[in-house]
Structure formats: structure tokens, C-alpha cells
Amino acid sequence: MVRLNKIVRAFTHEGARAVRFTPEMELKRALMNCLLWEKQFYEDGVAIADRIAALVPKVAPARVAQLAIEAREVMKLRHAPLLVIREMARSEKHRALVADTLAQVIQRPDEMTELLAIYWADALGPQQQRKRQPVSAQVKKGLARALTKFDAYQLAKYDRDGAVRIRDVLFLVHAKPRDADQAKVWKQLVDGELASPDTWEVSLSAGKCKRETFERLIAEKKLGGLALLRNLRLMQTAQVPRETIAGAIEAMRTDRILPYRFITAARYAPDFEPELEAAMLKSVKDHVRLSGRTRLLIDVSGSMFTALSAQSEMTRAEAACGLAILAREICDEVEIFTFSNEVVKVPPRRGFALRDAIINSQPHGGTYLGKAVAEIDRKGDRLIVFTDEQSHDQVPEPKARGTMVNVASYQHGVGHGAWTRVNGFSEAVVAWIAASETALN
Template identity: 55%
Template sequence: MRLNIFQKRPGITHEGAPARELTAAQKLRRSVLSCLLWENEFYEDGQSIADRILALACDVTPEMVAALAIEAREQMKLRHAPLMLLCALIKAGGPLVAPTIERVIQRADELTELVALYWRNGKRPLSKQMKLGLARAFAKFDAYALAKYDRDGPVRLRDVLFLSHAKPKDEAQALVWKQLAERTLASPDTWEVALSGGAGKAETFTRLLAERKLGYLALLRNLRNMDQAGVEESMVTEAILARRGAERVLPFRYVAAARAAPRFERWLDEALMETVLEQPVFAGRTIVLVDVSPSMNVPLSARSDLTRMVAAATLGAIIPGDLRVFSFSNEVVEVPARRGMGGVDAILRSQPYNGTLLGKAMTKINAIPHDRLIVITDEQSQDPVPDPVAAKAYMINVASNRNGVGYGRWTHIDGFSENVLGYIREHESFFQKNGDFVNVERV
């Protein structure tokens, strides 16, 4: 018998439970689609996650990298992780580079962020495809967008303009770019510019709301300022309920706004519930199981007091249909199946945040009759996780940890955008039309 041989060890979660062996594509998806780049998570630091994304992107096809970058930006509403994927795609080269850059870049400051990421280890020439993609993306932005994001930094918008050799489509655009290069663009009409220029808060926000010039995320982030400044309540609530630009806002942002400005929670709750009402309900009985273990209770970013647990609870509170809702940590606790803010609070207060016994939770859930199971978690279990008994079983992963348990008989989905629920509808609709339902990894 030979002893001096390599023995491949099965993967385990950070908590010690057996994890599924994953392909490079699966590893890349779970690292990217819930990733706020460079931000530390409970088990892994942001640098390690970023390094893994780059390494894994080299192990899959350029087509997969391009598609994932687009999905991360458009569906999961992430900003920096898609740019890191673009860096990997640029390194691989090929005709996909330019069109993918053009599509992924949706804000003018992402032009400079991409170049800064590309130069993070030192300046180097830009490839022809990278220049072409930047030039095409540059042409998408008007004078207002360019002025708004023309910020001081190692890379400025004028630098990207010169590096990409972008060509204006007409004389009007040529004039805007000339003004950008000369730093003579008119200051954008934003709340930041107005307040820095000495205008009062009440005056500024009242005018911007009346002229519909305040973006929805800016609205949510400034509710406390508006409340303290005495902006007319009806103007603020009308803007909240109008949800202009809300398609780019992640669900947990409503919870953050309600915490900052409790006065407006009633209307924020109504706006959040629109994400439920816009979609058809799930047929049959759905069980929702939300992870409230300690690893979920850490900030999403260094500047945020929101956690992945809040993101998970918010998803759990906007699922439409006939529900039973449970949370798990050391215990499994049934939670009132409330929607919106009430549902979020019920999940977060359901039990102490102790262990991570997903296997124990699954044993109990499998004994309860249901048609569909949706587990929202970071997939880090202390105990082995049994397979689900429901044919329609979904594991929604809201973290970027290296290994996870939600594969095999699970339909595995990564991300904390409400679009993960849209994928479940599409998945079930497809198999309803085409035959037997099967669980698949979304790759």
C-alpha cells in the first residue's frame, strides 16, 4: 500500500460542514454576484475575494466573464465587481472587450474607476479593444453626467477622453468634450453643488424635488436631511412613492432610509412593497428560510450599518404568495409572514444570533408540507445539510465565501437584488412549459 500519494480533500464551509465541489464558473459566480469589492466579509477579507475573482476569471472562457460582468451590473446592480471582471476580460483580449465595456459602464465615473483598477499595480498601455470600449462608453454621457462625475483623483475624465481617443458624434458633443478637457463645463445642478455653494438645505431639496432632479438613491440617502431642514412632507412622500429611478436601487436601501428617517417609514414601506406588487405571486405554498447566524450580522461595507442579514431579511419580506417564514441560527423559529418593513423586523428579532445549524433547520423544514423552498443565506453551516424534499428548492447566496452547500439538488442563485426572485419565476415558467422540473446551477 502506498501512503505517499496526494489525497484530494472534500471542500468544507468555514463553519466545518461538507461543501459541494464546484467548477471554476460556479466559484466565480458566488464570488462576484454578492460582492461589494474590497469590502471585508465575516470569514474573508476583501483583498482575498478580489484576488480570487481575478484568478477564477482566468480559468473560465471570455464569454462567461463578459456575460457575468453584464449580469452583475444590470441584474444585481453592482458597480465595482463588474469592473474587476472587465480587467480580467481586457487581459484575455478579443472582440468581446469593447462591447462589454460599453454595456457595463453606466455611470460616467465608472470610466475613471475602470482605468484606475486597470492601473492598480502600475500604469501600462491600454489595449486597442479597451480604448474602443471606453470611447464608445464615453459617448453615452451628456454634459450634466460628465460634469457631475468630473472629480479630482489619479485618473480624471479628461484623461480617459485622451487615452481612448474618443471621437464626438457631432459638433455639440465636441464642444462638451472641449469644455471637459479645459475644465470649463458648467457645474451640475446637484444637491452637493448647491449646498457647497451656500444654498440652504430646505431651499435646495425643495427646488430639486419640484424640478424632479433628485435621483432616487439620493432621495433615500437624504431623507434625514430633508426632515431636519423642514422640507414639505407631501413633496418628499410624493417622490418616495413615484419611485422614479428605483429600478437601480437594491431592496435593502429602503430599510436603511427608514432607519435614518423613521418619519417616512410608512411611505418607504409602501414603495418597497411595489417590488412585490409588480410581479405575479408564486403558485402553491412557499417556505422561506432566512439565515440569522452571526456571520450574517456584519456590515455590508465599512461605511454602512446595514448587514447581509438585513439584505436577506428584506428579500424574505418581499416574496409574494402563500408563505410560511422561518429563521435559523441555533434554532429554527417560525416568523409571522409579514411583508415589507414589518416582515424585515420580524425576521431580525426572531431569535438570538448564535450558531449556524442549517442542517438542523433543513431537517425540520423537510417535515413540513410545501411546494417551494427558498433559503436565503451565506451558506456557511456547522452541520451537514440534507437535500431538500421539495422539487422546487432554491438556495439564494448573499455572500462571496469560497465554498457553499447549496448545490446538487438545489437550484443555486447568487445575489441580493430582487432580480433573484425574477429568476425563480423564469426558471419555473420554463420547466412548466418544457416538461419535468429540475434544479440547476445558474451558470
């Protein structure tokens, strides 16, 4: 006799009994951390994409649309929200929301071409020839509305060679320009006559002297903060004077850059660690504060030392260190612990010294999150856990305000009871925690 009413149990990749989620919760977990089609420590990226595709029809249309928008606007993801919209277009009950969702999700011109590449990916033949199936009316409407967002500079910057070009989108959707000026820009796009934008990428690829290019961009204040951090090593190689680079770091805007960006920059340009640390601490000076007592618990197991994405040089552990540096500065009272096989309290250091203390606190082995929570959680405190949730052991309910910040897209997670879940790492994590607590009071 076949037993139909079987109990189906879920487990993490490390073997702990996991929490079973609703389809909506599963979709959010998979989506909010998903750098689409990229391999993670435990799961293949294709499996994660397939899971997203299977979950979309099971979740209410309005909620799916909301999650796609949140993934783009809050989590800053680009490909995964487009996959969600492509799956919405397949579903009869979801497709009515496709145009509105697509118009809001697309924030860069090249996202229009990427959406079409995803849309047509199913139709790859044996010789990898794209059989371009008809695009749905809702997708065309959304793309047409998105096209009107962009000016000549943006179109020129992101009009790159590929199987689908921005002008192909223009021909496909028959969009109407806002005015005569936009009509002129679109004609220049079609004719290949848009002027190249003055960006550091264009200047360097044009074969100009790298040192002169960087010095000019710094002098003209055309090198933004993130671009400056990403190019420190290249500027050193190009022999840009140290005082020029140091002055640019000192003068850069830091209000939208959180600590983990500086941590990654310092890994590749350690000579500028003093200047980077000063800029990093300045970046959190006016951040929203967390009142009361906070305990921060950071996963330093082996899986946390994989990159956040194939395009990123930052690991999950570095992102966690950035959160710890931020917490040290903005919490009224804070204690920081790491966990892997053991639980270790980190000394009360600041800046890069705190990063070093976290990374070197213990060997990077297993993931005994349940044991760590049981050991350090106490009533009256806020407990924030930064982890990929792949625990060996079951995680108990928090005694007070417990927040589980999950940085991976794995199907199953841990933490039974009244945990507040933050799916995905964002620059807004700490601000979100403060806002959610305010709303509850």
C-alpha cells in the first residue's frame, strides 16, 4: 500500500531540520539574493532560476509584481527581476500586470535588451540560433514605456554590441517619443550617430593615457565614489600620483557608500588603507541609529568566503564585516560574536581592525548556528544574525528581537519561531531594522 499522506521534511544543505515556507516566502528567499544563473556554494545557479520560474505561478500576481520591483529597487538586482517578469508573461493570471511592472523595474537601457534575451532564451536551437518567438503585447507596452525614460547620454552609454541592440527594441515595440527632442535622439540611435559619453570606461577604452585620463576625471570631478574605489589598483598601476588619489578619496561623497565597499577596495589597494578607513567611518557618521543593546552574530563558516556574485570581488564575509563596522558606530551598545564550529566574542575594535578581528577570530569550518544562538541570545537584547542559514543544527526561537539576515538563495533555511527575516543583503539592512522596530512601537 502506498502511503499518500506522508510527512515531507526539509533540511538545509548542512543537515539541520529546516523551516518549510509558503510559495511566496520561497520566492522571496530565492529572488532577493539571486545573481541569476550564478553558481553558489551549495546550489547550481540554473536550479535557483528554475525554482523561481516554478514559484511565480503559485504566488498572487500583485505580490509577484511587488517582489520583482523590490528586488530591483531595494536589493539592486538586475537579472532576477527580469526573469520573474518573463514568467509573469507566461501565466494567464499574472500577465495583466506585466507592462506596469516592467516599466518600473527597468532602470537602465540595457535591461530592455536583457529582458528580450531572457524572453527568447527558451527557443535556442541546436546551432544556438535564436528563434524569436512573438513578444507578448504586455511586454511590448512595458518596453515602450521604459524607452521614454532614457536620454541620449544613457542610450549611448548602454548601447552595446550583442544579439539584441537597443534599436532592435525600438523597432519591436514602436514606441512613441515624448517630444521632438526625444524623436531626434531615437533617430540618431537608429542611425548609429549618438555621441559617445564622456565616462572613464570610454576614455580608457579609447586608448588614451590612463594616468592623464584619471587625473583629468578626478580634476573635473567626473569619477564617482564607487568608480574611484573600483579603480584604485588601476590608478596605482598607471602611476597616478599618490597625493592625487589620496585627495580624491578624501573629497569623495560617502553618504551612499557603506563600509563593505571600502573593505573590498582596501583588499586591492592596501597602501590607501588609512585614507579608506577615514572615508569609511565618515560614511556612517549620519546613519540612522539603533538604540538599546545589540548583539551581532556573524557566520564565518567556509561557505561565507565565496563571492556574492561572479561579477563581484566581495565575499559574503566581507559584507558581514561591513555590517559589523556599521553596527559598531551606530548602535548605542553592541557586542559582536562570530560562529562556525565555536562561538567567539570579538574585541571592541573599529574600522579595519574590527574586520581583521572578525576574519581571524576562528577557523572557517562548520555552521553551528543553533548552538551559537542558544549561547549568546538573551532577553532584552536585539540579536542580528548574518548568515547563509546552512546550519548543522536546529536554531531556536529568539528570546527577544531576533533578525535573520540571509545572504544566499538556498531553498531551505533555519530559525523557528518569531524571527524577523531579511532575505538578501542590502545597503538598507540596518535602516530597515530600525524602521521596522519603530513601526512596532
